[in-house]
Amino acid sequence: MTDLADLTIAEATAGLRSGDFTAVDLLGAVELRAAVSESQIHAYLTLDREGARTAAEAADQAIADGDTRPLLGIPVAVKDNMVTKGVETTAGSQILAGWTPPYSGTAVKRIEDAGAVIVGKTNLDEFAMGSSTENSAYGPTRNPWNTDTVPGGSSGGSAAAVAAGSALGAYGSDTGGSIRQPAALTGTVGAKPTYGLVSRYGLIAFASSLDQIGPIAQTVPDAATLLETVVGWDPLDATSYHGDVPAISRSLDAGVAGVRIGVVAELAGDGIDPDVLAATRTTIGQLADAGAEIVELSLPAIEYALSAYYLIAPAECSANLARFDGVRYGLRVDGATTEEMMARTRAEGFGPEVTRRILLGTYALSAGYYDAFYGQAQRVRTLLRREFAAAYDQVDVLVSPTAPTTAFEIGSKTTDPLTMYLSDICTIATNLAGDPAMSVPVGVGDDGLPIGFQVLAPSLGEEVMFQVAAEVERLAGFNDRAKLATSKVVAP
Amino acid sequence: MTEWEAVIGLETHVELQTNSKMFCGCPVDFGDEPNTAVCPVCLALPGALPVPNEQAIEGILSIGEALDCTLTEDSLFYRKNYFYPDLPKNYQISQYTFPLCVDGRVDVDVDGEPTTVGITRVHMEEDTGKSTHVGQSGRIHGAEHTLLDFNRAGVPLVEIVTEPDIRSPEQARAYGTELQRIVRAIGVSDARLEEGSMRFDANISVRPVGEQKLGTRTEVKNVNSLRSMQRAIAFEITRQIEILEGGGSIHQETRHWDEAKGMTRSGRTKEESEDYRYFQDPDLLPLHIDEAWRDRVAARRPELPAAKRERYMGLGTDRRNADLLVDAGDLAGLFEEAVALGADARNTGIWLTGEVVRYLRNEGVDVADTGLTAASLKQLSTMTSDGDLSATAAKDVLAAVLAGEGTPREIAEARDLLQMSDSTAIEAEVLAVLDEHPDALEKIQSGDMKPIGFLVGQVMRATGGKADPRMVQDLIRRRADG
Numbered sequence: 001m002t003d004l005a006d007l008t009i010a011e012a013t014a015g016l017r018s019g020d021f022t023a024v025d026l027l028g029a030v031e032l033r034a035a036v037s038e039s040q041i042h043a044y045l046t047l048d049r050e051g052a053r054t055a056a057e058a059a060d061q062a063i064a065d066g067d068t069r070p071l072l073g074i075p076v077a078v079k080d081n082m083v084t085k086g087v088e089t090t091a092g093s094q095i096l097a098g099w100t101p102p103y104s105g106t107a108v109k110r111i112e113d114a115g116a117v118i119v120g121k122t123n124l125d126e127f128a129m130g131s132s133t134e135n136s137a138y139g140p141t142r143n144p145w146n147t148d149t150v151p152g153g154s155s156g157g158s159a160a161a162v163a164a165g166s167a168l169g170a171y172g173s174d175t176g177g178s179i180r181q182p183a184a185l186t187g188t189v190g191a192k193p194t195y196g197l198v199s200r201y202g203l204i205a206f207a208s209s210l211d212q213i214g215p216i217a218q219t220v221p222d223a224a225t226l227l228e229t230v231v232g233w234d235p236l237d238a239t240s241y242h243g244d245v246p247a248i249s250r251s252l253d254a255g256v257a258g259v260r261i262g263v264v265a266e267l268a269g270d271g272i273d274p275d276v277l278a279a280t281r282t283t284i285g286q287l288a289d290a291g292a293e294i295v296e297l298s299l300p301a302i303e304y305a306l307s308a309y310y311l312i313a314p315a316e317c318s319a320n321l322a323r324f325d326g327v328r329y330g331l332r333v334d335g336a337t338t339e340e341m342m343a344r345t346r347a348e349g350f351g352p353e354v355t356r357r358i359l360l361g362t363y364a365l366s367a368g369y370y371d372a373f374y375g376q377a378q379r380v381r382t383l384l385r386r387e388f389a390a391a392y393d394q395v396d397v398l399v400s401p402t403a404p405t406t407a408f409e410i411g412s413k414t415t416d417p418l419t420m421y422l423s424d425i426c427t428i429a430t431n432l433a434g435d436p437a438m439s440v441p442v443g444v445g446d447d448g449l450p451i452g453f454q455v456l457a458p459s460l461g462e463e464v465m466f467q468v469a470a471e472v473e474r475l476a477g478f479n480d481r482a483k484l485a486t487s488k489v490v491a492p
Numbered sequence: 493m494t495e496w497e498a499v500i501g502l503e504t505h506v507e508l509q510t511n512s513k514m515f516c517g518c519p520v521d522f523g524d525e526p527n528t529a530v531c532p533v534c535l536a537l538p539g540a541l542p543v544p545n546e547q548a549i550e551g552i553l554s555i556g557e558a559l560d561c562t563l564t565e566d567s568l569f570y571r572k573n574y575f576y577p578d579l580p581k582n583y584q585i586s587q588y589t590f591p592l593c594v595d596g597r598v599d600v601d602v603d604g605e606p607t608t609v610g611i612t613r614v615h616m617e618e619d620t621g622k623s624t625h626v627g628q629s630g631r632i633h634g635a636e637h638t639l640l641d642f643n644r645a646g647v648p649l650v651e652i653v654t655e656p657d658i659r660s661p662e663q664a665r666a667y668g669t670e671l672q673r674i675v676r677a678i679g680v681s682d683a684r685l686e687e688g689s690m691r692f693d694a695n696i697s698v699r700p701v702g703e704q705k706l707g708t709r710t711e712v713k714n715v716n717s718l719r720s721m722q723r724a725i726a727f728e729i730t731r732q733i734e735i736l737e738g739g740g741s742i743h744q745e746t747r748h749w750d751e752a753k754g755m756t757r758s759g760r761t762k763e764e765s766e767d768y769r770y771f772q773d774p775d776l777l778p779l780h781i782d783e784a785w786r787d788r789v790a791a792r793r794p795e796l797p798a799a800k801r802e803r804y805m806g807l808g809t810d811r812r813n814a815d816l817l818v819d820a821g822d823l824a825g826l827f828e829e830a831v832a833l834g835a836d837a838r839n840t841g842i843w844l845t846g847e848v849v850r851y852l853r854n855e856g857v858d859v860a861d862t863g864l865t866a867a868s869l870k871q872l873s874t875m876t877s878d879g880d881l882s883a884t885a886a887k888d889v890l891a892a893v894l895a896g897e898g899t900p901r902e903i904a905e906a907r908d909l910l911q912m913s914d915s916t917a918i919e920a921e922v923l924a925v926l927d928e929h930p931d932a933l934e935k936i937q938s939g940d941m942k943p944i945g946f947l948v949g950q951v952m953r954a955t956g957g958k959a960d961p962r963m964v965q966d967l968i969r970r971r972a973d974g
Contacts, residue, residue: 081539082539083537083538083539089538091538096538099538101537101539102532102537103532103537103540105539200539200541201539201541202539202540203539204538205775207774208774208775209774235543236541236543237541237543238541238542238544238775238776238777239541239775239776239777315771316774318573318769319571319573319581319582319583319769319771322573322575322581322582322583323536323538323580323581323582324538325577325582327577327580327640328535328536328580329537338577338638339575342575342577362769365573365769365770365771366767367767367769370769374771
């Protein structure tokens with residue numbers, strides 16, 4: 001029999017409803033998997049055993065009462081920048097070590113209200129700033145496919161947990177690719193929804209105009225289920241979308257016949273590894289064979305997306321992270337004056353990448369520099385939005401690789417921030433445009449590590465995005481799972 | 493000798509009396525125990541987000557509308573970045589470009605001379621928490637520790653900024669008074685300077701008359717009454733002129749008004765001007781104020797002080813009494829009711845702003861606690877104009893009415909204060925007096941009018957003060973002529 005920890009959400013839901021196993025059984029299998037995998041990958045910062053057990057028991061009761069909520073009894077993980085009442089939330093930072101929130105964010109509440117079982121809080125690059133999960137103050141997460149490599153980031157913990165089976169699904173946050181890039185590097189499906197579709201209330205802010213919560217799962221339908229659970233207007237988030245939510249899973253089986261698919265020229269050559277490009281081309285060919293109309297398109301402003309992003313995101317974070325001052329919560333390092341206390345707390349509490357971005361952002365907003373840096377970046381953003389909008393006049397979705405490479409070795413890019421920033425080259429533009437995009441695994445590279453294929457859609461175009469992604473998944477037929485050593489605990 | 497001209501601009505903060513704070517649902521209530529009116533949003537807990545308070549926005553729009561401002565169609569929120577322990581986010585949500593209201597005006601009048609003060613902008617801000625420095629000095633330097641109360645953090649504030657149109661301390665005070673009246677008339681704040689719900693900062697510079705360029709300005713803070721604002725500005729103008737005439741120069745700085753010493757003191761001078769790194773708050777979308785919303789605000793506009801004052805003056809009150817009535821909310825209501833019943837506006841205005849205000853202050857009661865009604869004011873007015881009651885007697889009667897002794901007529905009768913208005917009865921008394929003083933009558937008849945006053949006095953004495961002196965004088969003259 002299959003290990004319950006390897007089931008998809010859809011399979012597990014069927015099993016729970018037919019009484020093949022209970023939510024408590026399922027949680028047990030996932031926790032057993034975590035017991036094996038955690039020492040190898042360190043996907044979690046906190047495992048909430050008690051809370052998970054209570055939720056699983058409640059789910060079993062509800063199932064017995066005939067309740068059929070889609071995520072009922074499903075063990076999921078949430079990124080540790082999502083605030084959870086009563087469960088330590090650190091955002092991967094020393095400055096929040098030991099902070100137990102008095103409230104839960106809206107997305108977390110919706111996950112709980114859906115009857116899901118939150119297994120724990122996953123590791124991330126500190127305050128979601130990074131592309132490898134090496135910037136966590138609590139140590140890196142490793143890729144279950146090869147523990148010498150990174151799982152991507154910043155939602156590396158969530159992606160690694162799903163890849164390893166220590167959660168059936170997970171939630172991450174995506175500011176410049178932080179869901180899609182780790183999904184690509186761990187062979188999982190990851191989606192960043194339209195900006196405003198999921199409430200940011202209770203998501204510890206990195207860059208408020210870019211941050212979005214989204215799902216990571218084994219399959220496209222599972223990702224749709226996870227996303228459907230958290231979307232919808234929230235009066236507590238003034239930027240949340242107050243309109244009809246897209247029918248995310250309505251067209252999963254519709255295929256791609258007649259769908260117009262644009263290939264982004266700027267993301268199909270320079271800076272992308274040949275094996276990644278080859279896999280991308282193969283998938284595009286399969287889509288054409290399946291009846292899609294393929295169009296090559298150019299979005300020249302993409303060239304400036306990375307530069308614009310590294311002004312806008314740091315500028316916003318320089319203000320967003322100002323509240324961590326040792327006055328009200330988190331770390332406090334004493335000083336002779338209040339000012340000194342604040343300065344010491346921040347110097348000690350923030351890691352080097354966070355400090356770098358705060359400084360960069362502060363500089364970009366300074367009098368005399370604002371217009372040349374922040375102002376110019378906003379103009380690039382406007383230009384990008386226009387180019388994307390014009391592209392979506394011609395096609396239904398755009399496609400590209402998700403990441404320029406497969407998973408890279410731990411430590412290989414930590415000394416050169418710019419090289420690290422380039423791993424988000426394919427994902428960053430969507431965040432600036434506010435549009436949705438998702439990654440689907442389509443194969444492995446020369447190193448045997450997974451390759452992700454990115455589907456981008458116009459704002460609120462989740463229905464067609466999931467429709468195409470589901471077809472990509474079927475066409476690729478990529479069902480490999482990460483193979484972690486299991487013998488370590490089984491045979492001591 | 494150089495003649496100097498002062499150039500003054502005022503920045504006013506008004507705390508809005510909304511049900512909840514600017515960006516969260518916490519109550520606006522200053523009486524609470526420290527840190528009880530707080531939540532994740534106003535404490536700036538990680539992950540919390542601001543949501544604008546519609547009631548506060550409407551309050552600000554109402555103020556802007558009353559100041560004849562243009563209401564901005566798409567208004568923007570900005571972050572003003574600076575670190576301070578009682579500022580939870582270490583940035584304040586404020587406005588910068590595209591504030592809610594721009595380009596307004598307030599008309600003021602000093603001793604009959606009208607001036608228009610331009611309003612540059614009216615914008616939204618949020619208040620900070622409150623620091624209490626514990627230690628010997630009570631100031632931040634040398635404090636042993638600091639206590640923080642965040643109940644006030646996030647309370648909505650409106651900032652009203654004038655053009656540098658004000659030229660004298662008196663004009664500044666007149667502007668402050670008028671602004672206070674307007675804010676109170678709209679009902680969005682009690683606008684009390686003593687309690688800090690209205691605060692003024694004055695930017696002051698001087699220049700030789702005829703000079704177009706502005707002089708270096710100082711900013712005066714810490715005035716907690718309109719009177720001390722006037723004094724502080726007057727002091728600062730004199731100080732600046734003395735320095736310039738002595739060959740010195742003015743430093744751009746913040747100065748604090750010391751009420752006890754009657755002077756401004758230099759605050760901490762900053763070596764460099766603070767860079768607040770304003771940028772549009774990504775947590776808040778542009779606030780769209782459509783025509784329907786603007787119409788709604790306009791429709792709710794109450795009668796403003798200037799209009800009310802004009803109406804009262806049209807009814808017959810003088811400007812001073814009209815101002816006093818506008819300022820005295822509940823008395824204005826009584827005034828309008830009495831006048832509607834037919835009472836004389838001028839007399840009613842004088843009684844209400846004189847005798848009645850004095851009585852209420854001395855007794856420490858509200859007008860509703862007294863026996864005074866619109867009907868009794870109307871009766872008092874009629875009795876006076878009919879000559880039944882002298883002006884002096886009317887005041888005595890009014891005092892008794894306030895004390896609840898009855899209606900004016902009842903009181904006048906009980907106290908025997910009614911004037912004799914029966915001309916035959918008075919004429920008899922006049923004849924009797926003239927008979928007693930034939931010499932006086934002769935003098936008058938020969939053109940010396942002096943004895944008239946004496947004769948009136950005699951008649952008044954004979955009637956126990958109840959004769960109408962005007963009528964008595966009339967009768968004497970007629971007799972002398974005849």
